[in-house]
Amino acid sequence: MKPPPFDYHAPRSVGEALETLAGAGEHGKVLAGGQSLIPMLNMRLAAPGHLVDINRLTELDTLDVEPGGVRVGALARHARVERSEEVAAAQPLLCQALRLVAHPVIRNRGTVVGSLVHADPAAELPAVLALLGGSVRLARPGAVRDVPAAGFFTGLLESAAEPGELAVSAFFPLLPPRSGTAFREVARRHGDYALAGVAALVGLDDDLRITAARVACVSVGPAPVLVDVTEACGHRPPASADWASAARAVQERTAPEADIHATADYRRHLTGVLAQQALRDAAREALDA
Amino acid sequence: MNIAITLTVNGVVRQAEVPGRRLLSDCLRHDLGLTGTHVGCEHGVCGCCTVLLDGEPVRSCLTFAVTVDGHDITTVEGLAAPGGAMSPVQRAFAECHGLQCGFCTPGFLCTVTALLRDNPAPSEEEVLEGISGNLCRCTGYQNIVKSVHRAAEIMAEES
Numbered sequence: 001m002k003p004p005p006f007d008y009h010a011p012r013s014v015g016e017a018l019e020t021l022a023g024a025g026e027h028g029k030v031l032a033g034g035q036s037l038i039p040m041l042n043m044r045l046a047a048p049g050h051l052v053d054i055n056r057l058t059e060l061d062t063l064d065v066e067p068g069g070v071r072v073g074a075l076a077r078h079a080r081v082e083r084s085e086e087v088a089a090a091q092p093l094l095c096q097a098l099r100l101v102a103h104p105v106i107r108n109r110g111t112v113v114g115s116l117v118h119a120d121p122a123a124e125l126p127a128v129l130a131l132l133g134g135s136v137r138l139a140r141p142g143a144v145r146d147v148p149a150a151g152f153f154t155g156l157l158e159s160a161a162e163p164g165e166l167a168v169s170a171f172f173p174l175l176p177p178r179s180g181t182a183f184r185e186v187a188r189r190h191g192d193y194a195l196a197g198v199a200a201l202v203g204l205d206d207d208l209r210i211t212a213a214r215v216a217c218v219s220v221g222p223a224p225v226l227v228d229v230t231e232a233c234g235h236r237p238p239a240s241a242d243w244a245s246a247a248r249a250v251q252e253r254t255a256p257e258a259d260i261h262a263t264a265d266y267r268r269h270l271t272g273v274l275a276q277q278a279l280r281d282a283a284r285e286a287l288d289a
Numbered sequence: 290m291n292i293a294i295t296l297t298v299n300g301v302v303r304q305a306e307v308p309g310r311r312l313l314s315d316c317l318r319h320d321l322g323l324t325g326t327h328v329g330c331e332h333g334v335c336g337c338c339t340v341l342l343d344g345e346p347v348r349s350c351l352t353f354a355v356t357v358d359g360h361d362i363t364t365v366e367g368l369a370a371p372g373g374a375m376s377p378v379q380r381a382f383a384e385c386h387g388l389q390c391g392f393c394t395p396g397f398l399c400t401v402t403a404l405l406r407d408n409p410a411p412s413e414e415e416v417l418e419g420i421s422g423n424l425c426r427c428t429g430y431q432n433i434v435k436s437v438h439r440a441a442e443i444m445a446e447e448s
């Protein structure tokens with residue numbers, strides 16, 4: 001099918017984009033990589049009156065490793081972030097997750113920030129932002145605000161970005177010392193959205209005992225489900241940690257729904273298995289760190 | 290309201306007047322008459338509409354023509370040498386029976402052309418990852434994978 005008609009705007013600066021978006025209000029939508037929005041338009045699941053194309057705003061095509069974390073501009077495509085050695089060194093989870101996002105050809109166009117704003121419950125990057133406690137920077141004419149991940153994903157395909165606002169960048173904090181991360185997922189076909197997936201972070205103290213362990217789960221709720229399992233793991237070295245009880249704690253916190261791809265029980269089962277695997281992987285990385 | 294755009298398609302400067310909602314795939318096929326680019330699903334899943342945008346493979350069904358105004362596009366029609374001699378990737382697909390009905394082939398050829406340019410000697414795993422976003426309902430993929438390795442061989446022999 002073909003997209004419904006809309007008024008097309010191609011601003012040449014961020015200032016112009018903000019003015020156009022403010023003018024369009026509820027009828028406006030941002031077009032970034034188009035890898036989620038255009039399918040929705042083609043299937044007539046969305047019909048914005050005005051489309052504001054940010055693809056000419058090279059000032060948003062930025063990727064900076066700052067002292068506290070990685071800041072990804074709104075026009076930085078998945079592929080660029082995935083291939084950056086600097087990012088891989090500073091925040092490996094971002095690259096680990098990006099390799100699971102769709103196919104390489106989709107990653108050539110899709111943007112990291114677009115994926116966060118789109119807030120698909122099966123998407124990897126919202127889980128990464130939630131797990132790391134990152135934030136998204138939103139702008140409108142004369143005002144900029146940073147929204148922490150905890151308040152950003154507000155529901156199924158819903159984020160805190162309001163009509164008229166442009167997400168200009170996202171910030172992924174660095175890991176504390178002696179910590180590791182991992183992302184594990186199961187999809188029907190390589191590159192598909194995951195049936196279930198778990199991002200994990202494990203931190204150790206100077207005696208190499210677990211002091212922090214948490215996971216963010218995808219596809220088991222309307223938004224990423226963040227679970228702190230530090231208690232359940234016990235304050236022990238990874239070799240003797242109680243991963244099984246941590247996995248049960250994760251399962252108890254998830255309320256997956258059944259659909260054509262999997263039953264709710266199967267999703268809960270997968271989430272438990274993946275949580276154990278991801279936590280073990282993350283702990284191994286922390287020991288090597 | 291139509292918007293005037295200029296694209297360089299297969300090295301030729303082309304102009305078109307299109308509405309904002311015109312997909313690049315439809316612009317190529319209907320406005321510019323280049324029907325080599327195929328359209329299967331229009332939601333990014335099948336890969337048969339894949340073209341090269343400034344050298345990088347992208348889904349033309351998930352790109353608006355107006356967004357790529359001023360950019361460079363290569364379609365399957367542009368892969369052969371100017372005299373019409375098939376490219377190494379095209380020859381390898383023909384030689385290894387990497388196609389049957391040919392519907393998926395334009396997308397595979399564009400994807401693989403970029404893949405081998407960036408990675409002239411891919412491993413089996415890299416080939417599978419590289420073509421994982423393209424569907425083929427005929428071949429069962431085995432001969433497509435063979436074609437990719439064969440194309441790499443031909444390119445190495447001829448360089």
Ligand SMILES: Cc1cc2nc3c(=O)[nH]c(=O)nc-3n(C[C@H](O)[C@H](O)[C@H](O)COP(=O)(O)OP(=O)(O)OC[C@H]3O[C@@H](n4cnc5c(N)ncnc54)[C@H](O)[C@@H]3O)c2cc1C
Nearest residue numbers: 030032033034035036037102110111114115123167193333
């Ligand atoms: C076949 C296929 C498979 C896929 N598989 C996966 C997968 O496994 N995992 C996954 O995570 N994703 C997957 N995706 C989606 C892909 O990652 C998208 O690129 C991403 O979700 C959206 O990014 P985009 O830049 O393309 O955004 P767009 O499609 O341009 O926009 C998406 C939404 O976000 C809004 N938006 C975008 N940018 C901004 C901004 N800067 N400010 C305000 N609003 C904005 C838009 O208005 C729109 O509502 C898949 C896509 C396809 C086609």
Ligand code: FES
Nearest residue numbers: 329330331336350
């Ligand atoms: S037609 Fe574009 S991916 Fe199927």
Ligand code: FES
Nearest residue numbers: 389391425426427
């Ligand atoms: S050859 Fe027929 S779909 Fe691939």
